[in-house]
Amino acid sequence: xxxxxxxxxxxxGRILMERGTKAGLELRAMVRxxxxxxxxxxxxxPVVVADLLDDLDEAFAGVEQVVFTAGSGPHTGLDxxxxxxxxxxxxxxxxxxxxxxxxxxxxxxxxAGDPLGGPEKLRPYLAAKDAADRILRASGVPYTILRPxxxxxxxxxxxxxxxxxxxxxxxxxxxxxxxxxxLALLEGDxxxxxxxxxxxxxxxxxxxx
Amino acid sequence: xxxxxxxxxxxxGRILMERGTKAGLELRAMVRxxxxxxxxxxxxxPVVVADLLDDLDEAFAGVEQVVFTAGSGPHTGLDxxxxxxxxxxxxxxxxxxxxxxxxxxxxxxxxAGDPLGGPEKLRPYLAAKDAADRILRASGVPYTILRPxxxxxxxxxxxxxxxxxxxxxxxxxxxxxxxxxxLALLEGDxxxxxxxxxxxxxxxxxxxx
Numbered sequence: 001x002x003x004x005x006x007x008x009x010x011x012x013g014r015i016l017m018e019r020g021t022k023a024g025l026e027l028r029a030m031v032r033x034x035x036x037x038x039x040x041x042x043x044x045x046p047v048v049v050a051d052l053l054d055d056l057d058e059a060f061a062g063v064e065q066v067v068f069t070a071g072s073g074p075h076t077g078l079d080x081x082x083x084x085x086x087x088x089x090x091x092x093x094x095x096x097x098x099x100x101x102x103x104x105x106x107x108x109x110x111x112a113g114d115p116l117g118g119p120e121k122l123r124p125y126l127a128a129k130d131a132a133d134r135i136l137r138a139s140g141v142p143y144t145i146l147r148p149x150x151x152x153x154x155x156x157x158x159x160x161x162x163x164x165x166x167x168x169x170x171x172x173x174x175x176x177x178x179x180x181x182x183l184a185l186l187e188g189d190x191x192x193x194x195x196x197x198x199x200x201x202x203x204x205x206x207x208x209x
Numbered sequence: 210x211x212x213x214x215x216x217x218x219x220x221x222g223r224i225l226m227e228r229g230t231k232a233g234l235e236l237r238a239m240v241r242x243x244x245x246x247x248x249x250x251x252x253x254x255p256v257v258v259a260d261l262l263d264d265l266d267e268a269f270a271g272v273e274q275v276v277f278t279a280g281s282g283p284h285t286g287l288d289x290x291x292x293x294x295x296x297x298x299x300x301x302x303x304x305x306x307x308x309x310x311x312x313x314x315x316x317x318x319x320x321a322g323d324p325l326g327g328p329e330k331l332r333p334y335l336a337a338k339d340a341a342d343r344i345l346r347a348s349g350v351p352y353t354i355l356r357p358x359x360x361x362x363x364x365x366x367x368x369x370x371x372x373x374x375x376x377x378x379x380x381x382x383x384x385x386x387x388x389x390x391x392l393a394l395l396e397g398d399x400x401x402x403x404x405x406x407x408x409x410x411x412x413x414x415x416x417x418x
Contacts, residue, residue: 053325078287082333086340087324115296116262124291131295131340138347 002026003186004063006052006092007070009036011153012107015179016067021045025186030059052088060095067182068092069107073125081128089132096141104141105185107178108133110149110164110171110196133194142191148178149198156180160207161200173199184208211235212395213272215261215301216279218245220362221316224388225276230254234395239268261297269304276391277301278316282334290337298341305350313350314394316387317342319358319373319380319405342403351400357387358407365389369416370409382408393417 003020007013008029020027021043029040029047040047050059052070068089072080089106096104108129111118115126136143149164149171156176164171181197184205195208212229216222217238229236230252238249238256249256259268261279277298281289298315305313317338320327324335345352358373358380365385373380390406393414404417 078291079333082287082291082336083324087332087336090336090340090343115292123296124288127291127296127299131299131344134299135340135343135347138344 001064002028002046002062003065003067004028004030004048004059006030006059006066006068006088007107008040008047009033010069010071012069012151012175012178012182013067014039015176016069016182017045018043019179020183020186023183025183028059028063052084052091056091056095060099063099064101065103065105065186066092066096066101067105067107067186069182071107078124081125085125086128086132090135093132093136093139093141097139101141103186103191104136104143105182106133106136106143106145107182108145108147108194110147110198112147113194137194144185144191145194146178146181146185147194147196148181149173149196151175151178157199158204159199159201160204161198161202162195162207164196164198169198169200171198173197177204180204181208210273211237211255211271212274212276213237213239213257213268215239215268215275215277215297216316217249217256218242219278219280221278221360221384221387221391222276223248224385225278225391226254227252228388229392229395232392234392237268237272261293261300265300265304269308272308273310274312274314274395275301275305275310276314276316276395278391280316287333290334294334295337295341299344302341302345302348302350306348310350312395312400313345313352314391315342315345315352315354316391317354317356317403319356319407321356322403346403353394353400354403355387355390355394356403356405357390358382358405360384360387366408367413368408368410369413370407370411371404371416373405373407378407378409380407382406386413389413390417 037047048059071085112129118126154174156174218240246256257268280294321338327335363383365383
């Protein structure tokens with residue numbers, strides 16, 4: 001079963017590709033720049049060079065699952081937010097629907113469900129993520145929407161919580177733990193869920209079961 | 210039957226309010242700034258002061274139809290595009306759904322159905338309008354999506370076409386004709402349509418029948 005990883009060359013994407021390929025999953029890295037091929041070929045992973053805003057036929061050929069972890073992030077230009085995080089996501093959801101994908105896992109963001117509750121500077125970004133999440137939910141494609149807290153490059157602990165709950169517990173999560181959560185979701189069968197993800201005390205698989 | 214006009218103080222909104230109120234429609238002007246009340250009260254139209262990004266309960270009380278003609282337009286900052294054109298629209302759609310509104314008329318934009326087919330500078334704006342239109346369509350709220358061409362302040366001719374067709378016919382439309390089209394849609398019963406609107410040779414009511 002082939003999983004297309006959109007945004008494989010991002011920070012979460014790279015960890016996901018490495019851990020997942022080692023674990024025996026068939027993860028196809030989608031990258032924009034041919035120069036990014038090498039990293040993934042060295043892992044033994046299949047690679048497709050494609051642009052979210054261009055032809056996606058080759059990228060989606062034979063694919064059964066999708067992870068969307070592309071995006072300009074909250075700190076880049078809003079033209080990228082609109083074209084990549086929003087419209088690129090929408091295009092990939094359309095394609096997933098056409099192809100009858102069995103599971104689309106969206107990396108969203110904490111508070112995307114309430115953009116105006118977020119810090120003022122992040123609100124436009126959260127509005128874009130909210131819209132992409134809504135369009136995915138309404139698409140008919142089986143989905144999981146994962147909403148990590150503030151991402152860090154800390155080492156993963158393998159332990160998380162899935163509700164904001166106690167604010168004293170912080171609102172961050174290492175990218176490595178997000179990548180492990182994505183693997184657990186890809187290996188599982190559950191769909192139709194929207195899940196906050198923050199560092200916590202429960203092993204990832206148990207927290208997502 | 211009360212129709213809430215979101216964006217009443219915009220260029221299309223003002224013409225719609227004036228023509229519609231004269232024609233005997235109960236149009237409630239939603240404005241952000243209390244100083245904008247006077248214009249509409251002078252027309253004899255009810256006014257509600259409300260912000261799309263704040264509490265909308267009073268604005269939607271007793272409303273049966275909605276026109277969304279708010280928005281920062283394609284030439285303002287993309288934070289406004291994301292917060293008003295997109296997220297403001299989404300919030301009003303949520304409210305329309307909660308209240309069981311019988312018709313939501315969205316003023317969208319030509320090419321919102323194909324953002325990457327538009328001029329490069331407009332693509333982020335078109336991506337936002339596309340997302341809002343998709344969220345409206347999937348909401349379950351009876352809708353019309355009206356997609357005018359490039360707006361002008363020319364006098365209205367009362368005549369339009371509803372497909373781009375012959376490019377020699379131009380891709381503009383006076384705001385006054387968009388306002389007349391909105392009135393025709395509010396007075397009609399048809400929903401579930403997405404309609405391009407450009408200057409042409411067919412009387413508005415006939416073209417939208």
